[in-house]
Amino acid sequence: MEQLPNMRLTTQRQIILEELGKVTSHPTANEVYDMVRKRLPRIGLGTVYRNLELMADSGIILKLEVGGTQKRFDATVAPHYHVRCTFCGKVDDIDIEVQNKINQIAETASDYMILGHHIEFSGMCPRCSEEKKATSLH
Amino acid sequence: MEQLPNMRLTTQRQIILEELGKVTSHPTANEVYDMVRKRLPRIGLGTVYRNLELMADSGIILKLEVGGTQKRFDATVAPHYHVRCTFCGKVDDIDIEVQNKINQIAETASDYMILGHHIEFSGMCPRCSEEKKATSLH
DNA sequence: TTGGTAAATGGGATATTGTTTCATTTAATA
DNA sequence: TATTAAATGAAACAATATCCCATTTACCAA
Structure with missing residues (x-):
């Protein structure tokens, strides 16, 4: 396991990482x-x-602080975006190009030092779409 | 106060909205x-x-579910983006053009029905930048 | 303008999520 | 293999959010 100095390779850590993966x-x-x-x-x-x-x-992993009250975790650390189902709370990846240029734009428009960004889409997942269709039929 | 049918205009509601504004x-x-x-x-x-x-x-208001564990609220409902200071948790507006076209792109790239998006920048606020500068001087 | 009524409130209990503490266990290493 | 600091498990605690229900209040109809 990739790790920091002084970070021990415990069974617990290995299994947490494996399961998340x-x-x-x-x-x-x-x-x-x-x-x-x-x-x-x-x-x-x-x-x-x-x-x-x-x-x-x-x-080593990614912490997502997206909609909803709970933190979520992701074994994929490469930058990517997410979509959250407004109805059931499910979170999935959105596989589109990362908009690196907007960091510059944001930095110009504010007095913060911009370090990164995350886009969270909101929508309805296929499952909830199905359920809604079924419900509206009678 | 703008409101839904069956929503009463209580003192509490008025004052909450006023203070948030x-x-x-x-x-x-x-x-x-x-x-x-x-x-x-x-x-x-x-x-x-x-x-x-x-x-x-x-x-009537906007609920922000941004980084950090707590929900935050915003009296400005027009779509806009936010920046969150990674160090102190402060949240401010980022006044740049809203990227409407990426909803289409995301919809094509996923099986969700995309309803909207939000961009959260992460960075360091001016205050934390100052403090860091001061600390690193000695 | 009042009286009826359902919506909303206050306050406390409860639920949910996350963090801390500390005695014990364990991984690393000399 | 003995030492030792990091990590663990278990339970207490803290922070955030929701629920319950007796009481109050906004609204509407007469």
């Missing part, structure tokens, strides 16, 4: 906890939070 | 609660949350 669903900390607990039933929720934060800080 | 700082629900309590000391926190959500749902 298996899914594309941008799980919350609690969802990761559930996934990991199937393999390490005695792991603590604190350990999961601690490690997700640590790995996000060191750039 | 006074600031450009995108306050959290708790910050709004503090502001409003100066004029209505007996208002409940639940009332503040309830009304902010209600007003956001009806489009």
Whole structure:
């Protein structure tokens, strides 16, 4: 596992990273906890939070603070955008070109030092679209 | 106050909206609660949350679910972007042109029905820049 | 202008999400 | 393999948000 100096390679960390890598669903900390607990039933929720934060800080994974109240995590660290279903809260990737130039534009328009950006689309996922169609039929 | 049918014009609602309109700082629900309590000391926190959500749902105000764990609210409903200071959490407006065309691009690239988007820049606010400069001097 | 009525409130309980503490365990390494 | 600091598990705690329900209040019809 890629890591920072003084960061030990524990079983817990390995398995958290492995499980996160298996899914594309941008799980919350609690969802990761559930996934990991199937393999390490005695792991603590604190350990999961601690490690997700640590790995996000060191750039091994991505922390998403998107719509909804919960943080979500993503094993794909390359810059990319997301879409969030307004109805069920599901988060998926949006595979379009990253708009690097808007950082410059934003920097000019503000007194912040701009370090990056994230685009979050909102929409309706296929599943919710289906359900809505079904409901409106009667 | 602009409102939905069956939505009563209560003192609490008016004052919440007035206080939110006074600031450009995108306050959290708790910050709004503090502001409003100066004029209505007996208002409940639940009332503040309830009304902010209600007003956001009806489009009177904007609910921001940006970085950080808390929801933030904005009296300006016209589409615009935000920047969040990675160091202190402050949120400000970024006054650049809204990229309407990327909704189409995103819709083509996914199986969601795209309804909108929001861009959140991350950066360092002037205040934190100053502080960092001061710290690194000795 | 009042009286009826459903919406809204206050305040506390509860739920949800995330963080901290500390005694114990464990990975790294000398 | 003994040492030691980092990491863990478990539970307490903190922060944020929602719910419940008896009481109050805005609105409307007469």
